[in-house]
Amino acid sequence: MTPAQNTAADAGPKFVIVIQQKxxxxxxxxxxxLAAVSGRSSLMQNDVEDAAVIAAGIDPQGSLETWADQVPEETLPFDYLVTRGEVGVLSALQKDPNRKRVVVDTPGFMEIDPDAAWGADPLGESRVADALREVLDLADLAIVPITPEWLSWAPAEFTIERILKPRGIPFMVVINLHDPRDGDTALDKVKKWIDEHDYPRVPDPIRKYKIHAHAAEDGLTVVEYKESGTALRAREDFMNLALSVEQAL
Ligand SMILES: Nc1ncnc2c1ncn2[C@@H]1O[C@H](COP(=O)(O)OP(=O)(O)O)[C@@H](O)[C@H]1O
Ligand SMILES: [Mg+2]
Known part of the structure; x- marks a missing residue:
């Protein structure tokens, strides 16, 4: 490979998709x-107006859109992009030399053919399925959130075994919504479940803090929380996640 080809291959962004059936x-x-903390990082600065990091949403129902409507976009350390399930929009970013990371929010897909035969693609035929297949083709890494609540475990396993592994997409499980007031019993249980499945895991959980839920309503990200002990811990959780992501890429 010539150096010129090398540069061209490295020019586009890495795609990190956040996916979980439930x-x-x-x-x-x-x-x-994640887009906010990595967008703040000095590694992700651009000379041009385009932010190096994009948060993208492919949900035709537009869950990221609802959030983004609350946000004064010029204050964000990332750009956001809502495709509403339109195929082709994210693929078009592949060669954009100004973008370094695209973090993609995906919709749940509980309604999609859970009975498909082993080895068959269970995503089926729908606008959501087509949008999911596009991001799965683009993905350099998948993040699969799971909670100490066991209801999310089987859908995480389904996502990994039926969607990610057959495509050879590298993935990491991250525990979210760990309530520090609960002690470590539930946390240890979910860690054990993940480790028994030999799934790569982000070492530390993302803790459950009320400010996250309020932030979603107010269109804030963790880098903008009013300074407090909780805000620092909340940010630390996402900085740890961003580090694990960068190590895996
Ligand atoms: N670490 C957390 N601490 C507190 N609330 C959280 C946390 N993570 C998610 N939430 C809240 O839980 C709900 C579901 O989270 P959301 O990100 O919308 O999940 P999904 O996109 O997978 O459906 C939202 O109300 C959100 O604000
Ligand atoms: Mg969502």
């Missing part, structure tokens, strides 16, 4: 806050 495990929260 809703409520924190895909949208993780997308905007």
């Amino acid at each position: 809703g409520g495990a924190g895909k949208s929260t993780i997308t905007v806050n």
Whole structure:
């Protein structure tokens, strides 16, 4: 390979997708806050007006859009992009030399053919399925959120075994919504479950803090929380996640 080809291959962004079959495990929260902390990093600065980091949402229902409507865009350390499930928009970013990371929020897909035969693509035929297949083709890394609540475990396993592994997409499980007031029993249980499945895991969980839920309503990200002990801990969780992501890329 010539040096010129090398540069061309490195020119486009890396795609990190946040995916989990079940809703409520924190895909949208993780997308905007991961984009925010990595967008703040000195590694992700650009000379041009385009931000190096994009948070993208492919949900035709527009969950990222609802959040983004609350935000004064010029204050964000990342750009956001809402495709509403339109195929082709994200692929068009592949060669953009000004973009370094695209973090993609995906919708849940509980409704999609869970009974498809092993080895068959269970995503089926729909606008969401087509949008998901596009980001799966683009993905350099998948983040699968799971909670100490066991209801999210089987959908995480389904996502990994039926969607990610057959495509050879590298992935990491991250525990979200760990309530520090609960002690470590539930946390240890979910860690054990992940480790028994030999799934790569982000070492530390993302803790459950009320400010995250309020922030979603107010269109804030973790880099903008009013200074407090909780705000620092909340930010630390996403900085740890960003570090694990960068190590894996
Ligand atoms: N670490 C957290 N601490 C507190 N609330 C959280 C946390 N992560 C997610 N939430 C809240 O839980 C709900 C579901 O999260 P969300 O990111 O919308 O999940 P998903 O996109 O996977 O459906 C939202 O109300 C969100 O504000
Ligand atoms: Mg969501």
